[in-house]
Amino acid sequence: MEVIRSKSNRLIKDTKKLHQKKYRKHSYLIEGWHLFEEACQAKADIERVFILKEYVDRVVGDVPVTVVSPEILQELADSQTPQGIVAQLALPKTMVPKELRGRYLVLEDIQDPGNLGTMIRTADAAGYDAVFISDKSADIYNLKSLRSMQGSHFHLPVHRVAMEELLAQLKEQGVRILATTLSHQSIDYKEVEVTGPFALIMGNEGQGISLLVESQADELVHIPMPGQAESLNVAVAAGLLLFSFI
Structure with missing residues (x-):
């Protein structure tokens, strides 16, 4: 099992850019198991999962998985104590309803x-x-x-x-x-x-x-x-x- 450990890895550098609003044109990041499970239940478009190797078996389905070291996960996360998973999701396309009745x-x-x-x-x-x-x-x-x-x-x-x-x-x-x-x-x-x-x-x-x-x-x-x-x-x-x- 390949584990990404380098901060200079191109995928990691590109993904980390999603912390900045100007780069969130098509995708965004979530972290933690609760949000990931919510995304799965909502059938959100999950583009990639970055995860520690001890949690790989918790991800099921046809989702691209990238295994990273704790140091790299910390780079991709925003909290001080990430829960072992960061996921990249496609931005949803929403349109204001033509009729507002609620x-x-x-x-x-x-x-x-x-x-x-x-x-x-x-x-x-x-x-x-x-x-x-x-x-x-x-x-x-x-x-x-x-x-x-x-x-x-x-x-x-x-x-x-x-x-x-x-x-x-x-x-x-x-x-x-x-x-x-x-x-x-x-x-x-x-x-x-x-x-x-x-x-x-x-x-x-x-x-x-x-x-x-x-x-x-x-x-x-x-x-x-x-x-x-x-x-x-x-x-x-x-x-x-x-x-x-x-």
């Missing part, structure tokens, strides 16, 4: 990959139909995003969109737009009665929602905070709202 989470310019992944995972847990992320939001295929999502991108569609186009489609199709803000025009989220299709928009960690979103929203909502903190982490706020509106 419950959606919209993330506008979310910068932190951990926040992004956590909110997608929460939308998955709450049974939402899809997540839309703006062009300026973090990459969901960042390894930190992937760890935070814990495979939720295999369960529900995640679409990267231009906010202007998405808002126009939501308005045209009568999807109620709820946007979070601390402005004086917003109301307590507990006063909102949600029926029919809707989209919940969470804004940027520092700036909140844009003026465009504020102008297009059907309802501006906030979470009352009786304590002294000025704001909530956006992922925490999303969790409260996502479950309250189902």
Whole structure:
């Protein structure tokens, strides 16, 4: 059994480039057994598996397997303690549905990959139909995003969109737009009665929602905070709202 041990190996060097967004044109990396098993269950297009020799027997099916040393696996992984496997997957091809009739989470310019992944995972847990992320939001295929999502991108569609186009489609199709803000025009989220299709928009960690979103929203909502903190982490706020509106 050949084991790749050299960092200068061409395959290893090319694969490691997938840590950078600019090289993730067609493929991305996942690490750990949980995400790999989720990918298998979702019948994702697994292009190659990099694995330690003691785990080779755990990979079944027609998947190209490359055995590497622990040092090389550490090069390909992002975490400090990789679990013995890194897989390269083809990027899925997703298209925004022509008709929107469900419950959606919209993330506008979310910068932190951990926040992004956590909110997608929460939308998955709450049974939402899809997540839309703006062009300026973090990459969901960042390894930190992937760890935070814990495979939720295999369960529900995640679409990267231009906010202007998405808002126009939501308005045209009568999807109620709820946007979070601390402005004086917003109301307590507990006063909102949600029926029919809707989209919940969470804004940027520092700036909140844009003026465009504020102008297009059907309802501006906030979470009352009786304590002294000025704001909530956006992922925490999303969790409260996502479950309250189902």
